[in-house]
Amino acid sequence: MKSIALNLLGNVSDAEDAVQEAFLKVYRGAARFRGGSSLSTWIYRILVNTCYDFLRRSRRRAEAPLPSRFAAAEGNTSDHPLRLSIESAVRRLEPRERASFLLVEVEGFSHREAGEILEVSETTSRALLFRAKKRLRKSLGAAGNLAPVEAS
């Protein structure tokens, strides 16, 4: 939860505040949970919406650079420069595209789950991810961060 909030909001303080606010909303809104989706999907939906609220309230802070004291997920160390470039490019994506990319590609949710979290259809979730990756590719390519593929 903290990770997705951080990647959506761009700073630790806001991420932790958003997680706390999301928990309180879950507590207050428990009566509305009817089992139509899984509990974790429902909680993530509240978290993502809370992060959107934070983004609306403090757009400037979302642009602040990420501190470097985090442990990244295991693996991908060989692709570290690319990961850093993606991290930076992701933060320039439109919020819904960013959320889609983070949920599916980073957190490993299926499109059905991501759709439930973002309150869109599975098809729209796929479209959001496609647009996000297309923009990322363009942005990374322009910055020379995607190495050319060897011709066969």
Next chain:
Amino acid sequence: MKARCSDLEQALRRGDPERVASIEEHARECAACRRVLEDWRRISAAAPGLKKSWDSPELWPRIRQALAAKSQTSDGRTAAPGAWSWLPAAAIVALFAVATAGLWVFRNTAGRDPLASHWQTKKPLLTEQAVEEVDAAEKAYLASIEKLSRLAGPRLADTSSPVIVNYREKLNLLDSAIVELKSSIDQNRFNTHLRKELLAVYGEKQRTLQNLMKEAKS
């Protein structure tokens, strides 16, 4: 049907394995499409590295305090509105920690819980006789839960029903909360608050299993 360059975007947008396989076949002979596919894969491969973890020793106690404050201010009136009114704030945090961030979060913060010391020092303690009564109530719940679990077992094994999957998820969360509460009670079995919480969670597990059985009959 053989794919062409113009099929690339549709294949990537839909993620349909058949289309992707077809475009991969095409990409063997098309450098431009091959490059797009390679970039696509590299972005996906690097993405999980964006997942961050960091220690937030104050966050979970802060959330627990906020929830407990909310629960106490509305105590006796509209505590934890609706579906989870049976579940006290501390147990809710345990459930959420398990449901979202993993059990380790709860375990990492459990030793620093300011409420735990509050309960242990400020709340009235049970007498020896009351503890025996609570023990008996817990045993009765456990016997009932065990019986219901045996009956519900085959139904819970059905992975094709989303409703059953949600029941199973809820039961798993309740079990996690029970483990955490029992672990806290082991340190002070006279703590009124914790014992009440555990009974409430046992009660909810019993009701959940009963509802599951009703669901199975309907």
